[in-house]
Amino acid sequence: MDLALAAVALAPGLALGSFMNVVAARVPLRRSLVSPGSACMTCGHEIAWRDNIPVVSWLMLRGRCRNCQVAIPWRYPAVELVSALLVAGCVWKFGLHPETLVAAFFCLALVAVSATDVEHGIIPNRIVLPAAAVVLAAQTAIHVSPQWAIGAFAASGFLFAAALAAPRGMGMGDVKLALLLGAMLGKYVSVAMFLGILAAMVPALFLIARLGMGARKVKLPFGPFLALGGVIALFAGPALLHAYWSLV
Numbered sequence: 686m687d688l689a690l691a692a693v694a695l696a697p698g699l700a701l702g703s704f705m706n707v708v709a710a711r712v713p714l715r716r717s718l719v720s721p722g723s724a725c726m727t728c729g730h731e732i733a734w735r736d737n738i739p740v741v742s743w744l745m746l747r748g749r750c751r752n753c754q755v756a757i758p759w760r761y762p763a764v765e766l767v768s769a770l771l772v773a774g775c776v777w778k779f780g781l782h783p784e785t786l787v788a789a790f791f792c793l794a795l796v797a798v799s800a801t802d803v804e805h806g807i808i809p810n811r812i813v814l815p816a817a818a819v820v821l822a823a824q825t826a827i828h829v830s831p832q833w834a835i836g837a838f839a840a841s842g843f844l845f846a847a848a849l850a851a852p853r854g855m856g857m858g859d860v861k862l863a864l865l866l867g868a869m870l871g872k873y874v875s876v877a878m879f880l881g882i883l884a885a886m887v888p889a890l891f892l893i894a895r896l897g898m899g900a901r902k903v904k905l906p907f908g909p910f911l912a913l914g915g916v917i918a919l920f921a922g923p924a925l926l927h928a929y930w931s932l933v
């Protein structure tokens with residue numbers, strides 16, 4: 686039953702992913718999310734509905750603008766696909782429960798923040814702060830407990846201390862992203878932070894191996910790794926924490 690529901694959620698998930706592309710492209714530039722309609726970022730040519738179908742149009746156009754033939758980054762269909770899978774995953778995991786809406790909203794916010802961090806190198810306050818406030822209010826209303834607020838402030842406090850200690854590695858955007866993670870995950874935010882830092886070490890070690898001291902100059906966005914940790918903790922946090930405690 687839940688699997689069928691999850692499959693049904695794929696279509697709206699794709700549409701929401703398409704909207705996350707708009708959010709990631711426009712919010713950092715302080716442009717409106719509704720007008721003008723979708724247009725090619727290079728030639729400004731307005732995109733017809735048939736060229737604006739999530740994933741499908743990108744494949745049909747072989748990743749190029751119909752008007753100017755400039756390449757459309759694969760990030761666009763990737764954001765749509767990942768959003769759809771996450772929304773479907775939330776329906777599958779939480780079923781018909783108010784938490785499904787909060788979890789899906791949380792995942793979409795993480796997708797938007799990651800795409801923005803990759804494209805513009807920033808985590809905009811105007812996405813992450815309202816998202817954190819909405820998630821904190823919703824989680825506290827659904828499961829009355831102080832753990833959501835505690836998780837939010839503990840996680841961001843931890844990254845804030847890390848940012849003070851090593852200002853080159855961590856930005857204030859990451860500190861605010863931790864607020865969002867803690868508000869959604871409560872005590873399982875520790876799993877998200879641990880996995881995020883672990884995941885970020887893979888490309889960091891690769892860069893150091895290739896560039897030596899030159900790797901210090903490369904700015905690696907940390908947001909997408911934190912987001913990845915957050916998604917894994919959302920779906921498997923309790924199981925992972927349990928496995929950890931039975932190991933030690």
Ligand SMILES: [Zn+2]
Pocket residue numbers: 725726727728729730750751752753754755
């Ligand atoms: Zn174009």
